[in-house]
Amino acid sequence: MRGRTVVLDVGANVEADANQLVQFAIMGEAFYRALMHVERPSVGLLNVGAEDLKGHDLIRAAARVLREADPDMAFKGFVEGNDISKGTVDVVVTDGFSGNVALKSAPRARPAWLAPG
Helix, strand or coil, rough: CCCCCEEEECCCCCCCCCHHHHHHHHHHHHHHHHHHHHCCCCEEEEEECCCCCCCCHHHHHHHHHHHHHCCCCCEEEEECCCHHCCCCCCEEEEEEEHHHHHHCCCCCCCCCCCCCC
């Protein structure tokens, strides 16, 4: 484990389209940069697997946009649920349904603004 991971979205939007996922990535990157004073936080999309061919059309469309639209973003591609606690990326982007399930099933998941412990 390393540092802290920010997860967006965790319940507000049960379904999110590709455009919303891209917006969550941009917001999450900016939030992490401001909160943790990291110049270029890494960003990943929560998916059923790390391979580019996995996942539904919306998640793959969001990944395409993130790869092509902002070359300055440290977009690392797809991550899986266990990558959240590993700290594989700084920002994990997901729809509200998947994010809510991932966090509620994780042991001791804590919001980023809470002190460790």
